[in-house]
Amino acid sequence: GENVEQHPSTLSVQEGDSAVIKCTYSDSASNYFPWYKQELGKRPQLIIDIRSNVGEKKDQRIAVTLNKTAKHFSLHITETQPEDSAVYFCAVNTGGFKTIFGAGTRLFVKA
Amino acid sequence: DSGVTQTPKHLITATGQRVTLRCSPRSGDLSVYWYQQSLDQGLQFLIQYYNGEERAKGNILERFSAQQFPDLHSELNLSSLELGDSALYFCASSVGDRGGNYGYTFGSGTRLTVV
Numbered sequence: 144g145e146n147v148e149q150h151p152s153t154l155s156v157q158e159g160d161s162a163v164i165k166c167t168y169s170d171s172a173s174n175y176f177p178w179y180k181q182e183l184g185k186r187p188q189l190i191i192d193i194r195s196n197v198g199e200k201k202d203q204r205i206a207v208t209l210n211k212t213a214k215h216f217s218l219h220i221t222e223t224q225p226e227d228s229a230v231y232f233c234a235v236n237t238g239g240f241k242t243i244f245g246a247g248t249r250l251f252v253k254a
Numbered sequence: 255d256s257g258v259t260q261t262p263k264h265l266i267t268a269t270g271q272r273v274t275l276r277c278s279p280r281s282g283d284l285s286v287y288w289y290q291q292s293l294d295q296g297l298q299f300l301i302q303y304y305n306g307e308e309r310a311k312g313n314i315l316e317r318f319s320a321q322q323f324p325d326l327h328s329e330l331n332l333s334s335l336e337l338g339d340s341a342l343y344f345c346a347s348s349v350g351d352r353g354g355n356y357g358y359t360f361g362s363g364t365r366l367t368v369v
Contacts (some may be wrong), residue, residue, distance in 0.1 A: 177357050186256065186344065187297065189357035232297060241287075241310040242358065244297040 145170040147235050149245030156223050157253050164248045166233035167215040175236040176209060176216045181247075182229045190231075191218070223252045257281060260345050260361035268369055272333040275364045277345030279326055285309070285348045286328040287358060288320060292341040303328055335368045342366075 146169040156162050166176075177192035193200045193207045193216065200207050204223075209216040220227055233245040257280035267273055279286050288300040299312030303322035314320075317335075322328040332339060342365050346358035 175356075179358075179360075186360040186362050187358075188256075188360070192357055241299050241302055241312060243299070244289075246296040 145173065145235055145237055145243045147233065147243050147245045149233050149248055151248060152246065153249045153251070155251040155253065158223060158225060160223055162220045162223055162227070162250055162252075164218045164231055164233070164250075165215060166217070166235075166245050167213075168235045169214065170235070170237050171211075171214065172237045173214075173235045175242075176207070177234045177236075177242070178205075178207060178218050179232045179234065179244075180229045181232065187232060220250075223250075225252050225254050228252045256359050256361060258283075258345060258347050258359050258361035260343075260364050262364060263362065264365050264367075266367045266369060267335060269335055269337060271335050271368075272331065273335065273366065275330040275332070275343055275345075275366075277328045277330070277347075277361055279328070279345075279347030280359050283347035283349050283359070284326065285350065286322055286326070287346045287348070288314075288328070288330050289344045289346065290341050291344060291363075295341075297344065300330070332366070337368050340366055340368045 149166045174195040179187040180190045181187040204221050206219045230247045232247050234242045236242045259278040261276045284305045287302045289297045300314040302310040320330045342363045344363045346360045348356040350356045
């Protein structure tokens with residue numbers, strides 16, 4: 144079955160710096176790659192997604208890049224702010240009935 | 255408010271007991287997914303229903319069961335509870351049946367504590 148690895152597990156950056164989180168997957172049939180943000184004690188929320196026919200997608204300070212050949216995709220957050228502190232989950236769907244989540248990255252943004 | 259409603263928000267029960275968690279999906283969404291999140295852990299997929307039918311199963315224990323009713327709300331039943339079942343249980347919904355190409359909308363979760 145599909146396997147999703149997410150790195151790093153913890154990331155600490157200074158406010159204003161960039162943060163990059165990377166995920167690798169195993170199933171070449173995977174075609175949808177969402178990212179979720181979960182603040183402490185709250186529900187995961189979809190922040191950005193990308194489909195397999197697109198290489199990059201941007202939404203203000205966040206962007207996602209996809210390398211289908213290497214089977215990895217990354218979340219990029221620029222000009223980080225304290226409110227970006229949260230756990231970020233990547234996810235992968237192969238067009239089947241379930242989405243597999245990565246283990247999560249705990250991002251700390253130091254003011 | 256995400257539009258996905260989960261009740262109750264908190265539940266404390268003793269080992270060996272049985273509980274039912276309820277989820278109402280966002281209006282227009284036909285799929286319901288259940289996930290378990292233990293302390294500082296990721297999201298473990300339990301089960302998915304689409305329009306009343308079971309579509310996918312993850313690592314769901316035999317002591318756990320779920321169903322989706324004609325009005326599309328779903329219930330997750332947990333029985334013979336053990337201390338290790340203590341976790342945050344999330345319900346999510348999406349418009350499609352295949353999960354892919356549609357992001358999930360999560361409810362606020364039910365925090366289950368087994369004592």
